Amino acid sequence: MYFPPMTHTATKTPAHPARGDARLALLDAALALVRRQGWAATSIDQLCRTAGVTKGAFFHYFESKEALGVAAAHRWTEVTTPLFENAAYHRHADPLARILGYLDFRVAIVQGPLEAFTCFAGTTVQETYAASEAIRSACGACITDHAARLEEDFEAALRKYRPRAAVTAESLALYTQTVLQGGFVLAKAKGNAGPLLDGIAHLKRYLQFLFKARSTS
Amino acid sequence: MYFPPMTHTATKTPAHPARGDARLALLDAALALVRRQGWAATSIDQLCRTAGVTKGAFFHYFESKEALGVAAAHRWTEVTTPLFENAAYHRHADPLARILGYLDFRVAIVQGPLEAFTCFAGTTVQETYAASEAIRSACGACITDHAARLEEDFEAALRKYRPRAAVTAESLALYTQTVLQGGFVLAKAKGNAGPLLDGIAHLKRYLQFLFKARSTS
DNA sequence: TGACACATACCTACCGGTTGGTATGTACTT
């Protein structure tokens, strides 16, 4: 997973969310704070302050910080999935056009500060892969599930264009995520989105090389 | 920067390093611990315990945890630079062969646990880019400087093969790092090095497409 | 050659604040 809206479904986290909204407020606070500061640097107190609830509410819904992390990963999938599902690029009849459209969509949502378009799952898993198997696998599933949607289009593109190279749809879908995640890291290191945009451009060229090698062009 | 030896120059960090070695012991402890646990999860106390020194020694050499982070980034460059500089792939006369050799070398050092071949700079900058400009720029320099060596080979390859596509040596060098960093993230998310190895294979194919398009093949 | 001056390289003990987590109480909803 990857991109995100910084504005949550509940539009704006209120000072005191209505009864029943504390869980969602905490989850959305987690997505926002962790993307900016990382997992370990985000404390439960800060989460509660941002969400406008107390620690009692936190431990009412989550039995530990780790449990919150797992739930936040699920929430991340929940919030990003419709974003990509409703995007216009799915309308293309050609599977390769859909994939390239996905990449263009990625470029289009690169706006605002870095924490507005980087990935919760990628950030979190870097810190927790050795410490928490539960969080690791939840974040891993975020990325794998997101790649799985692309995989279908790659499958179709492979059938249609039959490139010379022996590549699998799964490997290509994962590679797109590799480039995106790496782009996020480089963007953070450089302080701007340039490397991410460049990375996507290189990836598009690779896919064109790969598929157009025997296509109609 | 990226790969690393987990075994330090001072072979093994002793329980109590000899007088004068505390600084290096702390730095090497930082590289090891941060790559496994992340930056924020690594405390000064734990650093001192691992290095076999006390807090007094820590603050004798570093005025803050942030200062240690900056120094560790420099140490990271110091320890990885000779590793790549002494590698055999530099012997190739053809610049493209050197680049492909670099990637093969990357594959060759993917061994042991994840924290043994992932990147200190990439891990650290993900957590600190918003919180510490000093650490961010130090880690950014790690990656940029490492890419700069590759850039020379790309420059030569570009001159020699003159590919049709309008790409710069800098952009290509940065893209290799993007793929590597992204590979590290996916490897952590999946729990194995597969995505990293696959990513490198895709990158090699891209470069071959790009340069062989007008080459002798 | 020795002794004094001084710097470097640490170590022990401690500080206020924050951490993740708990125990208990209360108000609202059904």
Next chain:
DNA sequence: AAGTACATACCAACCGGTAGGTATGTGTCA
């Protein structure tokens, strides 16, 4: 009346950082 959804108050452990001491040099001059 009872369960759900919180809030309040609290805790031991740990956090980054400081204060003040000591052990081990090293340079200087008689």
